[in-house]
Amino acid sequence: MVSERIKQRFADCAAKNRPALVTFVTAGDPDLETASAILHRLPAAGADVIELGMPFSDPMAEGPPIQASSKRALEAGHTMKKTLAMVAGFREVDDKTPIVLMGYYNPIYSYGVDAFISDALKAGVDGMIVVDLPPEADDEFCIPALRAGLNFIRLATPTTDEKRLPAVLNNTSGFVYYVSITGITGTASPDTGAVADAVSRIKDHTELPVVVGFGVKTPDQAAAIGRTADGVVVGSAIVNTIRDSLDADGKATDMTVDAVAELVSALSGGVRASRQMAAE
Numbered sequence: 001m002v003s004e005r006i007k008q009r010f011a012d013c014a015a016k017n018r019p020a021l022v023t024f025v026t027a028g029d030p031d032l033e034t035a036s037a038i039l040h041r042l043p044a045a046g047a048d049v050i051e052l053g054m055p056f057s058d059p060m061a062e063g064p065p066i067q068a069s070s071k072r073a074l075e076a077g078h079t080m081k082k083t084l085a086m087v088a089g090f091r092e093v094d095d096k097t098p099i100v101l102m103g104y105y106n107p108i109y110s111y112g113v114d115a116f117i118s119d120a121l122k123a124g125v126d127g128m129i130v131v132d133l134p135p136e137a138d139d140e141f142c143i144p145a146l147r148a149g150l151n152f153i154r155l156a157t158p159t160t161d162e163k164r165l166p167a168v169l170n171n172t173s174g175f176v177y178y179v180s181i182t183g184i185t186g187t188a189s190p191d192t193g194a195v196a197d198a199v200s201r202i203k204d205h206t207e208l209p210v211v212v213g214f215g216v217k218t219p220d221q222a223a224a225i226g227r228t229a230d231g232v233v234v235g236s237a238i239v240n241t242i243r244d245s246l247d248a249d250g251k252a253t254d255m256t257v258d259a260v261a262e263l264v265s266a267l268s269g270g271v272r273a274s275r276q277m278a279a280e
Helices: 005-015 032-045 064-075 080-091 105-111 113-123 142-148 165-169 192-203 219-226 236-245 256-279
Strands: 020-026 049-053 099-103 127-130 176-179 210-213 231-234
Touching: 005 020, 020 032, 020 064, 020 210, 020 236, 020 256, 032 049, 032 080, 032 256, 049 064, 049 080, 064 236, 080 099, 080 105, 080 113, 105 113, 113 142, 165 192, 176 192, 192 210, 192 219, 219 231, 219 256, 231 236, 231 256, 236 256
Parallel strands: 020 049, 020 231, 049 099, 099 127, 176 210, 210 231
Antiparallel strands: none
16 A cells, blocks of 8 residues: 555645645755754744655766765764664654655665665655656566555656656656756756646646645745645755855854755745635
C-alpha cells in the first residue's frame, strides 16, 4: 500500500481552502546536526510537506544556491545513510508530516535500488522525486518504488505539451510537481498568469494535486501562486537563508535554525492567506 501521508495532508489543506506549503532543504546542509534541527523545526514553522534533497555532486537541474548546499553537505561528510537516518529521527517525533526525497538517480543506483527502497520505507519516507528518470525508465525505479509503497512524483514543465503530458502523469502518485520556469532552480520568477493556465491544463488530465515550484522566493509570490495551485514549493530562498546565516568559515551559527524557521513562517502566512486575498 502506497503511503497515505501525502494524500491526507493535501486533503486537510483543501478542507481548509488553502494550498500546501512545500519546503525544500538539502539533507546535511550545512552539517548533520544543524540540518536535523532545521528539519524538526519546519512543521511548527508552517511547512505542510517537506522535500529533503539528497546531496549529489552533479545536481544538473539546480541553480547555484542548491548546488552549493549539496557541496556543503558532502564536504561535511553527508551520505545517503545519514539522509535516511535524518528521516528516521524525524519520524520518532512526527508521524504526520509527509517527507519526499528529491534528487538524482546516481546515489540511489549506487546504494542499490532494492536496498534503498526498503531502507527508505523503514525510515518513514513517503515519496520520491528523481528528476533525471524519465517515464521511459519507469522499470528502473519508479514501478518498484510504487509497488513497495513509495509515492513517485513526476515533474511537468512549461515545455510538457499535450502529447507528452499523459506519459508524465502515468505512474505518478502523491502530487504533480509543475516547474514554473524553464531552466535551473532559483534563477527567475514565475509568471503567475502562465502558471495558472498550466495548472488548469494539468488538472484537466489528473485528479492529483498540482504543486508549483522553481522561482518562488517571497511570501507575496507564494500567495500569488497559491491562489490556483494546490501547493507551493520554496527551495532556493530557504537554502539561501541557511547560507547567509553561516559564519566566515561556512559553519552554522546560533542564527541558522531560527532564520529558516522565520522565513518558513512568513511563507506560510502568505500561502495561508492566498485564497482569502483572491476572494476579496
